[in-house]
Amino acid sequence: MLIKNVHVNNQADLVDVQITDGQFTAIKAGIKVRPNEQVIDGQEKLLLPPFIDSHVHLDATLTAGQPEYNETGTLFDGIRIWSERKKSLTKEDVKRRAKQTIMKMVGHGIQHVRSHVDVTDPHLIAAQALLELKHDLKDQVDLQLVAFPQEGILSFPNGKQLMEQAVKEGLDVVGGIPHFEFSTEYGWQSVHFLMALADKYDKLVDVHCDEIDDPMSRHLEVLATEAYERQMGDRVTASHTTAMGSYNDAYTYKLFRLLKMSGLNFVANPLVNVHLGGRFDTYPKRRGVTRVKELDAAGINVSFGEDDVQDPWNPLGDGNMLDVVSMGVYVTHMMGYSQLQNSYKFVTTNAAKTLHIEDQYGIEVGKPGDCILLNEQNFYQTLNRHVEVLYNIRHGRVLAETIPAHTTLH
Ligand SMILES: [Zn+2]
Numbered sequence: 001m002l003i004k005n006v007h008v009n010n011q012a013d014l015v016d017v018q019i020t021d022g023q024f025t026a027i028k029a030g031i032k033v034r035p036n037e038q039v040i041d042g043q044e045k046l047l048l049p050p051f052i053d054s055h056v057h058l059d060a061t062l063t064a065g066q067p068e069y070n071e072t073g074t075l076f077d078g079i080r081i082w083s084e085r086k087k088s089l090t091k092e093d094v095k096r097r098a099k100q101t102i103m104k105m106v107g108h109g110i111q112h113v114r115s116h117v118d119v120t121d122p123h124l125i126a127a128q129a130l131l132e133l134k135h136d137l138k139d140q141v142d143l144q145l146v147a148f149p150q151e152g153i154l155s156f157p158n159g160k161q162l163m164e165q166a167v168k169e170g171l172d173v174v175g176g177i178p179h180f181e182f183s184t185e186y187g188w189q190s191v192h193f194l195m196a197l198a199d200k201y202d203k204l205v206d207v208h209c210d211e212i213d214d215p216m217s218r219h220l221e222v223l224a225t226e227a228y229e230r231q232m233g234d235r236v237t238a239s240h241t242t243a244m245g246s247y248n249d250a251y252t253y254k255l256f257r258l259l260k261m262s263g264l265n266f267v268a269n270p271l272v273n274v275h276l277g278g279r280f281d282t283y284p285k286r287r288g289v290t291r292v293k294e295l296d297a298a299g300i301n302v303s304f305g306e307d308d309v310q311d312p313w314n315p316l317g318d319g320n321m322l323d324v325v326s327m328g329v330y331v332t333h334m335m336g337y338s339q340l341q342n343s344y345k346f347v348t349t350n351a352a353k354t355l356h357i358e359d360q361y362g363i364e365v366g367k368p369g370d371c372i373l374l375n376e377q378n379f380y381q382t383l384n385r386h387v388e389v390l391y392n393i394r395h396g397r398v399l400a401e402t403i404p405a406h407t408t409l410h
Pocket residue numbers: 055056057116208307
């Protein structure tokens with residue numbers, strides 16, 4: 001396949017990109033077309049590596065309103081409503097909804113997804129369903145699955161055994177939810193437990209960590225200490241960390257030293273954080289988002305996720321990472337021109353680091369021929385016009401193609 005005349009990664013120069021046997025084989029101006037080669041006219045548009053959603057819950061997707069809508073908009077009502085819906089889960093139900101959302105994502109240029117899967121279920125129905133789907137859809141998307149204890153590890157019957165069982169059944173990543181455990185002590189113990197479990201089975205870690213507007217929620221320092229002492233930092237991710245938005249600056253200054261030493265990754269979920277955050281405030285209302293700008297400036301890796309697509313925690317959502325980046329740059333005060341131009345990193349290269357797939361990701365000769373063509377010349381204009389992904393290409397094969405809508409003014 002030959003993609004003609006594109007701006008790769010916002011670069012000013014126009015180049016051609018050639019893919020042979022599923023891999024990038026040449027990236028330069030003026031590549032000659034080979035006999036019978038598929039040619040895509042890049043129209044001087046932006047070519048990026050595929051989008052990555054580094055944090056989503058596919059088991060709960062498309063359940064908004066079942067059995068009721070979350071009218072308070074709190075995390076806790078979301079958990080209560082989901083635990084009701086969970087009672088009627090079947091494998092077919094999970095697979096049908098998750099597949100529908102994944103197909104939306106593929107249409108919007110996503111090829112890598114890290115999905116948390118609720119394992120506080122004695123039958124692990126959702127985990128088994130998504131493991132099957134991961135296999136079924138491997139030609140469209142790389143699915144990384146997190147054993148996520150939605151109702152706690154120490155605070156749920158047989159929580160530890162369920163976590164270990166889920167890991168043994170093949171989930172890729174060990175999760176946690178220390179701020180939701182009954183007590184701070186249980187929270188700490190859950191972090192020690194999940195880190196030991198990941199170490200034992202050689203798994204990645206991604207913890208829902210301090211997703212609460214409580215400045216006393218400080219499990220992040222425990223997770224970072226574990227990551228540092230076990231030298232697992234680049235394999236460990238702290239998701240949400242919204243309490244950091246409420247920490248005082250003196251404590252945060254001290255904390256950042258440890259965060260940098262540990263090499264931990266962070267995921268913020270701007271849409272859902274700003275929606276669920278600040279719900280117990282009158283005025284002033286907090287934004288409920290972690291310190292993305294400061295983490296990024298300190299050289300700490302941060303990526304963005306959509307978190308929820310039409311479920312008890314987010315009634316909206318369309319599997320489009322441009323929505324996520326737009327909210328992200330607004331709510332974190334990252335709207336300088338170069339910040340906007342570079343903001344695609346939160347859903348591409350930074351997310352690849354979070355998912356630990358950097359060696360197989362990016363538009364470089366020798367890497368898998370995965371890329372997306374956006375209907376604008378650079379990412380600033382991509383955000384401005386919220387443009388379509390014209391082509392989503394995986395291993396040199398077109399996964400999805402979009403014809404832009406056309407408006408006629410009278
Ligand atoms: Zn989440």
